[in-house]
Amino acid sequence: MALYKSISVNSQTTVKIWKIEESYDDLFSPLDLKTESLSRVLGMKSELHQRGFLSVRHLLRELGYTDRDLFYDDNGKPHLKDGKHISITHSFIFSGVIVSDKEVGIDIEKQRNKIVIIAKKFIEYEFAYLDKKASDYINKLTVIWGIKESLYKLFATPGMLFIEHFLVIPFSIMDAETVCWIDYKGLKKRYTANYLEFEGFTCAYVIE
Template identity: 75%
Template sequence: MPLYKTIQPDSQTVVKIWKITESYEYLMSPLDLKVTSEERVLGMKSNIHQRGFLSVRHLLRSCGYTDQDLYYDSNGKPHLKDGKHISITHSFEFSGIIISTREVGIDIEKQRNKITIIAHKFVDYEFHYLDKSAEDYVRKLTVIWGVKESLYKLFATPGMLFREHFLVIPFMLDDLETTAWIDYNNLKHKYHSHFLEFEGYTCAFVTV
């Protein structure tokens, strides 16, 4: 199954999600990869990681780009040569990209109960409004993780901590959006956060 979902939160931004059902060979065959990208994908030990990497290149193609248009800075943040902002994610069966004229971040996570075990590592302020006994506790934790991961990708600054520097304002799952803040080095930055759920996964993305 190729393109799974396309979302356009505003006129300057597009989100595309791919459901990875194709084989490595099928995904690889039409692509023109840079030598560094070929070396990277061949060096991956996991087939699902290889297919996730390649599916992202297919998402790029669907937006009119190729692997040649993508590069990474010293912090590992991806960029497009035409100056537009991009963020990339893949998790098990799904991959996604967000492209915009503004700074952006995206994350896809599988909803799993084990997130409750590590919640204390990335949640602080949010515990004030979370109900640990609620049926939607895992789903809300997954949204919070996804939003904070998206913020981390957008800001791409070493030393930032999910628990201490990122805040997600209270939300309901039906809202499909919330507000998030980065509070770092005595500076506060506000971001628009969106999220959606599908097939046991959560996708979150943030924009300036």
């Protein structure tokens, strides 16, 4: 089994990342899935998505939970039965989970050149401090996307837009931490955002 990284953010918050190297059968066999989860994973057309789904259940086990401790609300946001906050992500060969006493969100993204093409769809304010000619431009775009995706998962409110309602203040890749904001219909909330890079991927997570 491939627990890739474990991060104790603070006494209340833990991040765990899984590198998905196992086969579907090896991931599936040790798990006890509830009926809804079994139907969901068997209905997935992509084995990559199936393995991502199952690896998240292994991360739950690493955190002391089972699939039966996890449920989703009407907006698709995951929750734990013990009241702790959870967020989930998977991208290609990595998956991640963050669990905390506070509201949290997490996202893993593969660093790809095509993010430059779609940048104007999720960035406005941030263009003021980004250098398009810098060697880390793609890395920074990926961090911003990951932070905004994490905020969206945390708040889980239909109608929120990355470009309008989420702001990421200036940062450097080396800092591994910055501040971000939600500004939505009179609500202004500040969050701490952390990020790290590994094997061509970026993981970002935000904590209230």
